[in-house]
Amino acid sequence: MTLAKAAQRVAEEFEFTPDQVRNGVKEFLAEMDDGLQKDGTFMNQIPTYVTAVPNGTEKGLYMAVDLGGTNFRVCSILLHGDTTFTLNSSKIKIPQTLMKAQTAKELFAFLAKQIEAFLKEHHGEHYECHIEKKQKGEQASEEEIFNMGFTFSFPVRQVGINKGYLIRWTKGFDIADAIGKDVCGLLQAEIDALHLPVRVAALVNDTVGTLMARSYTSPGKTGTLLGAIFGTGTNGAYVEKLSKVTKLTNAEEKGLYDESTGEMIINTEWGSFDNGLKTLPNTKYDAALDKDTPNTGIQMFEKRISGMYLGEILRLAIVSLLDDPAVPLFSDENSGSNDFRTTTLVNKDSALLKPWGIDTSFLSHTGGDSTPGLQITRQVLQRDLGVHGPSIEDAQAVHVIAAAVGKRAARLSAIAVGAIVLQSKRLDVPASDPPIDDDMVDIGVDGSLVEFYPGFEEYMREALGEIPGVGEKGEKRIRIGIAKDGSGVGAALIALVAGRAL
Numbered sequence: 216m217t218l219a220k221a222a223q224r225v226a227e228e229f230e231f232t233p234d235q236v237r238n239g240v241k242e243f244l245a246e247m248d249d250g251l252q253k254d255g256t257f258m259n260q261i262p263t264y265v266t267a268v269p270n271g272t273e274k275g276l277y278m279a280v281d282l283g284g285t286n287f288r289v290c291s292i293l294l295h296g297d298t299t300f301t302l303n304s305s306k307i308k309i310p311q312t313l314m315k316a317q318t319a320k321e322l323f324a325f326l327a328k329q330i331e332a333f334l335k336e337h338h339g340e341h342y343e344c345h346i347e348k349k350q351k352g353e354q355a356s357e358e359e360i361f362n363m364g365f366t367f368s369f370p371v372r373q374v375g376i377n378k379g380y381l382i383r384w385t386k387g388f389d390i391a392d393a394i395g396k397d398v399c400g401l402l403q404a405e406i407d408a409l410h411l412p413v414r415v416a417a418l419v420n421d422t423v424g425t426l427m428a429r430s431y432t433s434p435g436k437t438g439t440l441l442g443a444i445f446g447t448g449t450n451g452a453y454v455e456k457l458s459k460v461t462k463l464t465n466a467e468e469k470g471l472y473d474e475s476t477g478e479m480i481i482n483t484e485w486g487s488f489d490n491g492l493k494t495l496p497n498t499k500y501d502a503a504l505d506k507d508t509p510n511t512g513i514q515m516f517e518k519r520i521s522g523m524y525l526g527e528i529l530r531l532a533i534v535s536l537l538d539d540p541a542v543p544l545f546s547d548e549n550s551g552s553n554d555f556r557t558t559t560l561v562n563k564d565s566a567l568l569k570p571w572g573i574d575t576s577f578l579s580h581t582g583g584d585s586t587p588g589l590q591i592t593r594q595v596l597q598r599d600l601g602v603h604g605p606s607i608e609d610a611q612a613v614h615v616i617a618a619a620v621g622k623r624a625a626r627l628s629a630i631a632v633g634a635i636v637l638q639s640k641r642l643d644v645p646a647s648d649p650p651i652d653d654d655m656v657d658i659g660v661d662g663s664l665v666e667f668y669p670g671f672e673e674y675m676r677e678a679l680g681e682i683p684g685v686g687e688k689g690e691k692r693i694r695i696g697i698a699k700d701g702s703g704v705g706a707a708l709i710a711l712v713a714g715r716a717l
C-alpha cells in the first residue's frame with residue numbers, strides 16, 4: 216500500500232459526520248438536563264451561586280488571587296466601567312515544603328503573607344491607613360475593604376458563593392488536615408490574623424472567570440452566554456435559568472444567593488460528557504489512550520478534545536502505521552533492505568516511540584505548515600521527534616493524520632457550544648439581516664488549542680452550521696472571542712457581584 220493511501224485510511228477513522236454531531240448534541244442536551252436535576256451524573260452541572268454576568272459598566276477596585284498549581288498569583292484590578300480595566304499582579308512560587316505541610320494553616324498563612332506584601336507594594340497608603348485605624352480600635356468602613364475573588368483549581372464541594380469544602384488535593388499538594396474544610400474560611404482566617412482590609416468574597420472556577428471576563432469586555436448589550444476553555448483540559452460555564460436548576464430547590468444552600476436575576480451560572484464540567492460513549496467516537500487510538508490514563512472511563516469528551524491528549528492520539532495513530540510492515544513510513548527506501556523495520560529512520564529513543572511523547576503544539580505546527588514540501592513539519596519531525604531525514608511523503612502522511620485529529624476535536628467542541636446555544640434559546644429571538652451586535656450570542660474562549668490551532672474555530676463553525684436549530688444562519692449569530700485573564704479580571708468581577716449579594 217502506498218504511504219499516502221495508508222495515511223488517508225487512518226485519517227478517515229477520525230471523520231466525525233454531521234449525523235454524529237447531531238446525535239451528540241441531542242445527548243449533550245439530555246445530559247445537561249440530567250445534571251441540573253440531580254447529583255452523580257456524567258456532567259456535574261455545578262451551581263456557582265453567581266447569578267449575573269457583567270455588562271461592561273462595572274466599576275471599582277477589586278482583588279483576585281489564584282492558587283492553581285506551582286504558583287500563587289495576587290492581583291488588584293481597577294474596573295473603569297467602560298469595558299476596560301488596569302491590572303497589577305505578582306506571582307510567587309509555592310515552596311515545596313508548604314505543598315505538603317502538616318497543617319492547612321501553614322499554607323494559608325503563607326498565602327495571606329503574600330497578600331499583605333502585595334498590598335504594601337501596590338496599595339501602601341490604603342494599607343497603612345487601615346492598620347492605623349485598627350490600632351486606634353476604630354471600625355473599618357465597608358468601602359475600605361477589598362472584595363477578593365479566590366480562584367482555587369482543586370476539587371471542592373461549593374455550597375455558597377464564598378464557601379467550598381476541599382474534596383482532595385491534586386497536582387502535588389498533600390495536606391491531609393485541609394480535606395473537608397472550607398478553603399475560603401481558611402484563607403479569611405489568616406487574612407484576619409494579619410488585619411488586612413480584604414474579604415474573600417467569592418470562590419472562583421476558571422471557566423466562570425472566563426465567562427465573566429469576556430462579558431465585561433464584549434461588545435453589545437446582551438451579556439456573554441458561555442465561557443469555554445480549550446487548553447490542557449476542556450470545560451465550560453454558562454448562564455442558565457434558575458428555574459431549571461431544580462437540584463438547587465431542595466438544597467440546604469437555598470437562600471444563600473440573590474435570586475432576583477432568575478439566572479445562575481453553571482459550571483458544566485463537560486469534560487465528562489458521554490462517559491458512557493453513547494455518541495462519542497471511539498477509535499482504537501482513543502481506547503488505547505484511555506487505558507493508559509489514571510482515570511480510565513472518565514473525562515471521555517476531554518480525552519478527544521484537549522491539549523493534554525491530542526498529541527498522544529496522533530502518536531498512537533502514527534505508531535500504528537509504523538507497526539505495519541506494508542507501510543513505508545519513515546523508511547529508507549534506498550537502503551536496499553526488504554525489511555523496512557531494520558532501516559527505519561526513527562531513532563530508537565525517539566519521542567515518537569514514547570507514550571505521551573508528542574506535545575499537542577505539534578498539531579498546530581504541522582497544521583499551519585504551508586511551506587513547499589512541508590519543511591516545518593519535516594524540521595520538527597527531525598529536531599523534536601527523532602526522525603532522521605523524513606521525506607516529503609512522510610511529512611504529508613503525518614500532516615494528514617494530524618489535521619484529522621485536530622478537525623475531529625473542533626467538530627466535537629461544536630457539540631458543547633451548539634447544545635448550550637440551543638438550551639439558551641437565544642437564537643429564537645428574531646434578528647436583523649445581517650445581524651447586528653445585539654443579535655449576537657456571545658461566547659468567550661481561552662486556551663492554547665483554540666488560540667493557536669489553525670482552523671479550530673472554522674471547523675467548529677462548520678459543525679455548528681450542521682446542527683438543527685442553529686444552521687448556517689444561526690452560526691453567523693454566534694460570536695466567539697478570546698477572553699484572557701479569567702483568574703484576574705474574571706475573578707474580580709465575581710468578587711464584585713458577590714460583594715453585592717453578601
Ligand code: ADP
Pocket residue numbers: 445446447448521522523524574575576577578579661662663664667668
Ligand atoms: P492551561 O489550560 O493549562 O491553563 P494552556 O491553555 O496553555 O494552559 O494549554 C496548555 C495545553 O495546550 C497543553 O496541553 C499543550 O500541549 C497545548 N498547547 C500548547 N501550545 C499549543 C499550540 N501552539 N497549539 C495547540 N496546543 C498547544
